[in-house]
Amino acid sequence: MARRKRPQETDLFDVEEKIVEIDVQAEMEGAFLEYAYSVIYSRALPDARDGLKPVQRRILFAMDELGLRPDKAHVKCSRVVGEVMGKYHPHGDTAIYDAMVRMAQPFTMRLPLVDGHGNFGSLDDGPAASRYTEARMAPAALLMTASLDESTVDYVPNYDDQLYQPEVLPAAFPNLLVNGASGIAVGMATNMPPHNLVEVIGAARHLIANPEADLEALMRFVPGPDLPLGGRIVGLDGIRDAYETGRGSFRTRATARIENVTPRKKGIVVTDLPYLVGPEKVIEKVKQLVQAKKLQGISDIVDLTDRSKGLHLVIEVKTGFNPEAVLEQLYKMTPMEESFGINNVALVDGQPRTLGLKQLLQVYVDFRTDVVRRRTGHRLGKKQDRLHLVEGLLVAILDIDEVIQLIRAAEDVATARTRLMQVFDLSEIQANHILDLQLRRLTKFSRIELEAERDDLLREIERLEALLADEQLLRRQVSDELAEVAKEHGTPRRTVLLESDGQSSGMPSAGAGAQTARGGAGLEVADDPCRVLLSSTGLLARTTTDEPLGSGGRRSKHDVIVAEVLATARGHVGLVTSAGRVVKLSVVELPTVPPTADAPSLSGGVPLSAFVDLPPDERALTLCTLTGEGPGLALGTAQGVVKRVNPDYPGNKDAFEVVSLKDGDRVVGAVELTTGEESLVFVTTDAHLLHFSASLVRPQGRTGGGVAGVKLSAGASVVSFTAVEAGRENVVVTVAGSAGSPAGTQTGTVKVTDMWAYPAKGRATGGVRCHRFLRGEDALVLAWAGAAPPRAASGNGVPVELPETNDKRDGSGTPAVAPITSVG
Template sequence: MPRRKPTQSEDLFDVEEKIVEIDVQEEMEGAFLEYAYSVIYSRALPDARDGLKPVQRRILYAMHELGLRPDRGHVKCSRVVGEVMGKYHPHGDTAIYDAMVRMAQPFTMRLPLVDGHGNFGSLDDGPAASRYTEARMASAALLMTASLDEDTVDFVPNYDEQLTQPEVLPAAFPNLLVNGASGIAVGMATNMAPHNLVEVIGAARHLIANPGADLEALMRFVPGPDLPLGGRIVGLDGIREAYETGRGSFRTRATARIENVTPRRKGIVVTDLPYLVGPEKVIEKVKQLVQSKKLQGIADIIDLTDRTKGLHLVIEIKTGFNPEAVLEQLYKLTPMEESFGINNVALVDGQPRTLGLRQLLQVYVDFRTDVVRRRTAHRLGRKKDRLHLVEGLLIAVLDIDEVIQLIRAADDVATARTRLMQVFDLSEIQANHILDLQLRRLTKFSRLELEAERDDLRREIERLQILLDDPQQLLALVSEELAEVALRHGTPRRTVLLESDGASGMTSAAGAPAVRGGAAPLEVADDPCWVLLSSTGLLARAAADGELGTGGRRSKHDVLTSRVRATARGHVGLLTSAGRLVRLSVVELPSLPPTAGAPSLSGGAPLSAFVDLPPGEQALALCTLDPEGPGLALGTRQGVVKRVHPDYPGNKESFEVIALKEGDGVVGAVQLSTGEETLVFVTSDAQLLHFPASVVRAQGRAGGGMAGVKLSTGATVVGFSAVDPSAENVVVTVSGPPGAAPGTDAGSVKVTDMWAYPAKGRATGGVRCHRFLRGEAVLTLGWAGAAPPLAASANGVPVDLPETNDKRDGSGVPAQGPIAAVG
């Protein structure tokens, strides 16, 4: 009878050596530590160098390898997810797609890295499935992967060791600070807020130039987070603590204003919500509180959000309730005010560390310097290799007949190679290169072309070698490249920074005080203040403890183009290019914290938060509404000048102050302080005219003004200013090619002493103020004011101006960048 084969379980117990006794506690501890290590280093925490988690890095690398550049078409997200999962990230398609969606959401990332096409979700709803959406790399992602093939970073094996992937991306900008990060690991977590690219790069460049810079110096560049959808941050003490220790918190508050939603009912209009808070969450919470009788005074809440206006929640207030007190209750009880806890945990040299602002910047600067050094060394090696081949080709071209005869006479390739090396003293690489060339290609090489290429290679090799040998020049190159990134990709600050609740206390137009939690009203004292307007359209008010001076002052990355005195409970006027004056309530403007020297408008609010201007209409200047003052001076595109008598109506929110002819528009407006100022016109054909303001008779609002400057055919006014005749004033002129607009072409710039130009009578043609260079035909910008002048590009990046030119009709010097505004 055949013997029965034992089963697997019987065999296991029969063979004693297969039974291994282990300690359960030790096994659990070991398994847990391995799991914790994997979560911390391979999934949850970003690297402090490129600011990316492994899955994000692998997504960008896979898209880079697929060639999904911004100038090419979108592909299905499922294709990218499959590529990442199959080659680099074996953790499931859901985790990969979620990370990819986050990198494409403009309300999550301050500078999105993925350009999504389709439904990528909202603050309240999730995205569509990956098979329905498409994506490609955003322009910022190219900065993350630039020079990846130039040995700038180390590559490591993928999970199955069949492919390699970058350990870290080259990261041409400080992504960790700009886009922030969040993640929960085992025993630790990270939560970092987004920041403004221009501000972060400014701090990094300052640290490069001043390695010993302290936190106070860096915070002059980075005053606080800049959230993707704006909003307001209330209280800055927690931000400074986070920048110092790596841990802290701040409160984000919705941007809201009180308006008349119907002739008899007021309402609260919400245009920005705290970071990652959606309107559905707020609506649901408000309805819940109203139904439970915990929130009173609300008649209705309407969501008017659309793609044109963006977020627009209207909360109607019942008659008889104080809308300011209701708003404070909304801040207290709903997600309209949220707390954000900063926990700057990132991987540094493979170890999780809690980093402050200076440490984060230092880690990035050191990493970027190493990337540029390795890139320079790689390029140097390639140039040397090419030079070696060119020198060999030069030898071969000089004796081309002998080279051909030698190759023909050789029995095989090895013999030909050896004879080339012996006869012409070539290296093996040079000989192989000559042998690999087809004969028809070899005859195309001319001696002059090869010698020119050799000389260019030698110069480039010398330049690269100097960079490698001089650490200071290498750091200067890193700083220049960062400045270029800020210039191309920088955007103005969106989030308003407020020192305390008092600075953000909302009031109605009548100045009614707000009540917080039933406590005493939050009175805003009617103290004197300055109202400020920057070149990028930021508005703010600053305490009038010190004088601002007569000229513009630079903000963190901007210039002040207009400022007027007012009181905190008063009103000021905003003049537009359409000749319209819009009334603004000063108390609604954000209050800037007191600073040493000139104030910074980094805490200002965008103009769009207070007034809606039609397309094509631009804000020009601020003015007072004092009926006793000397009034306002205007200059138009067609050369009209007008002094407006300050008989402004007190019952209108906006009204015209000049009757413009068809096709005309206001190009400059100045609030006169004495009426004895000097008015200055600058025209597109480089003519400057100045005359006393006293020769211009004041007119009412319906007047059309009078002739200010005589224009030649085709010329227009590009600048109108008023200066104090007793002060030291300069004129700044910027020229460009035909049809150029301010801020679009660098062109040439000139700074000249104002009093170098003789005065002429009103309605005359003026004198030449700028001589055009080759390729230039028009002035794009003209400005006159107190020295020293300051300039900025269209996105607020500072542009340095040259020294004062003594020649009033001399030509300019090439500008360092496009100039859109001077203050």
């Protein structure tokens, strides 16, 4: 017998079917477009304003909300990941942690935004799990989130409309250019290399001051990318294309030098690898090629990398093989040379756009100007609100007895508030503040404090109102803040830019093959005359001719040449250091730079660190020949000693001493004499100049300690030692500033004076005064004497304009347009 159904029961098959027919093509198109939109705008592409993808922005915002400042302790990365995933970024924890790791890796980002503690991976290995690592905000991250609470940016709801998050971060520096970006969206991708913070900010400030600046002017400040681990960039045409159109490419090459591994065996020492290439990847590829007999001439490869020396990969070359040719094969067949494709795609006003260098800088400058404008308006409102309260308090304190009597007579707070507003003509806010006033504030001293605060508020309000009213003043404020960021967080350039392959003349091409590597006789570099150049930023190069550089050749496109010596392509030159040493350098290993009509560009030079490791307290001064001919070197020390060195240099030593220094002394200048009749010029920190003939100094051997050169007053030292030739138009450049502040950290005042204005004096005398100090100046921080016209440069090699010649030998200087670090 069948069971009777209860009223609420139904059969599944009794429900009426409702089938909705849809077009599969339309549904797929709609779903794909929604997915593509989400990937482009919410995941893969950075915003051109702050240079961050949404996940990166949310990580920094969450860390800022958690208070993970650089002065606080590290916390587990899993805690940060959970905070970001739960509140702002509803995606997988792996994606969030990977983005966080990348922001902490110093080999990935030029200016890391996360300070990681633990194993955050290497170029060859991934990081540890988030439960094992810890993190906090890096100092640069504070620049990204600074003034978030001052209405500088708009806030938008999070994914579930429960919280709010910033649409963009205020970004006190151009993060997109400094740290670069990479991401693959749907139908588009972005790939941007990192740049040097000081150079990018210099270009941004130039654009602020000159809105019509062209690309050539901006590339004086940003000649190319600056990769986190250095290396070399070969070929600058692709970089210029990228800066102009947003698309281009360049090749990154490892930094390598040829050394004696053993007394009878040569080796290739690699100290920098291309961007994001690890040593294990190179070692594995080299071993594969050697086993497959595609790469010959290598006997062993050893990784001697450690924390003190950094990357140190030694590739031993078999006897009978040309090391230069083996190195060229390594560049061709291994990851020691890689190509980087630039694709500057970023979101501008919510739309993906391909941007050149000027467009990227313009978007950031406009955004930062708006941030400063909104911040100024917010601060103005706060100051006005506080002034309103202070004025009310001053009214109450002036008639305090009447105020107290009125409050005591009132039946309740509302009545007291109303009577205060009527009797003293106060606003409701002022009346409430007076009612909350503590009795201890009713003193004479409190009144003085309030009056002082009122005056300060009035001045600050006037300043803020003037800032909002003047667009030029506002842009100048943005420029000044950027300069402060560069001063505090800037670092020297690490990547060398080569106009071409940087090969020596006669070097075999990469396609020479293994057969040409064996037997160096056919691969010798022609021993042609050339000139070796040293720039103010420490770049070395050689020209393809021995023609002397004229006045136009004294300055390169991005640097000032401070030393120039005649040599041959297969010869050697000496590097004179502040420790009184001469270090031998091989000319054939230097890259060549063609002398153009106006100047050779040392942007294709190689830093000194690629050839010689100097201690931190030893500085390179100049170059000299090692031919053993001529009148030799002249050296001047900080304690006023002068020495002429006989040119009998040992030919079997890589480094040797040329002066015996006293304790605490150092060489401040050196020059190679050509006639022995030049005038030697001393300039001291207390602004005295002495010059006398080099013939008054008797040449000594290398172990000699020199003789008295200039008489120093108490507390003074020598700031410059140079030599000038008679019969030429010579000038003296002096830069005054504050003692204790090194050259390049302050602008100070600069003066250019004809050399004839200073009379010659005897050796070991005090000389004559050469610069009058202004208020705030108490020392010369830089000086130079030489042939006109002089050229000055800042710390990153950008030329600095000098004033016109001043006929007054002891006159004061004029304010410099930028800090000067060198003159040549």
